[in-house]
Amino acid sequence: MAKRVILTIVGLIVIIGVLAGIKVLQIQRMIDNEAAFEVPPETVTTANVRAESWDTLLTAVGSLEAVQGVTVSAELPGKVVQVAFESGAMVKKGGLLVRQNVASERAQLAGSEASVELARLNFDRIADLYKQKLVSKSELDTARANLRQSVAEADSIRATIAKKTIRAPFAGRLGIRQIDLGQILSEGEGIVSLQAYGSILVNFRLPQREIARITTGILIEVSTDAHPDTMIKGKITAINPEVDSATRNFQIQATLPNPEEQLRPGMFVNVRVLLSARTTVLTIPSTAVLYAPYSDSAFVVESKEENGESGKVLRQQFIRLGEKRGDYVAVLSGLQEGEVVVSSGVFKLSNGQAVVIDNTLSPDFKLAPEPGNN
DSSP states (O other), X not given: OHHHHHHHHHHHHHHHHHHHHHHHHHHHHHHHHHHHOOOOOEEEOEEEOEEEEEXXXXXXXXXXXXXXXEXXXXXXXXXXXXXXXXXXXXXXXXXXEEEEOOHHHHHHHHHHHHHHHHHHHHHHHHHHHHHTTOSOHHHHHHHHHHHHHHHHHXXXXXXXXXXXXXXXXXXXXXXOOOOOTTOEEOTTOEEEEEEEEEEEEEEEEEEGGGGGGOOTTOEEEEEETTEEEEEEEEEEEEEEEEEOTTTOEEEEEEEEEOTTOOXXXXXXXXXXXXXXXXXXXXXXXXXXXXXXXXXEEEEEEEEEEETTEEEEXXXXXXXXXXXXXXXXEEEEESOOTTOEEEOSOGGGOOTTOEEEEOOTTOOOOOSSOOOOOO
């Protein structure tokens, strides 16, 4: 019985040893195959790191404001008896907009004008008597004061009538009417918006570090998503003398021509400040950048010789980026002029990988691309 147990144990040990040997041989073969395996070269497109002279630009987001813009409102309470404008119409300076009921004021004016006439007659009569030395100087002064008081009362009523005849304070385009015929207006109640934007203002802010470079007269370019193919040029006309203590930005105002009324008050716009100085920068296509939270990088193509054969391999280079324009981005550090970088498909590459260059399908990179409409 003991002999059988021993033989069984020995048999199991032999079987386990054979299986272990087979598995060790398989693992060793896999290791050898992996060591001998070479990743086939990846086909890539490339671009040279180029030095270019760029205009110095500062970019910002601005808000448009009318050169003149108000909500026309009633100065005095009263009933609307005439609405003399259409919503959205152009109006000239002094154009009639609304008449309020002034029947009561006109009746008061008639009585006041009669009082003025009577006071003038009394003054003329007393003045003649004073010349004849038949009345005292105090009576003449009293008559003169009564005349002036009557004239002032009449002028006050005329001013009230004028205030109830509401006119456009300047030429511009009217908005949507906010009142109806027969409505009783209260003091200060809005009637219609009036905006003059043949020229228009754009307000934007820049960081305080740029304050020494900004002066009035500098050209700017403005674009908006409402007219993406249109670039409107203007000039800086005012600079706020103080810097916002919360954001450390300072406000700038520029004036733009707007004869076709493409720009409207309240719109946001993209602003580019065109500084006179030009700077030389190193540029690469923006598609050559592998963006990452820790640092951006690009793959530099280098020559390598091994076993008497030459080839191309990649070196991942961390870079610091600057301004982006069109299809290109400026490189502040990390690359040198003349180096060759992979221009597309960088997300699938790795450091030290072998590559083959084929630029037949390389994209056409431009500083000012103009994509066509589909």
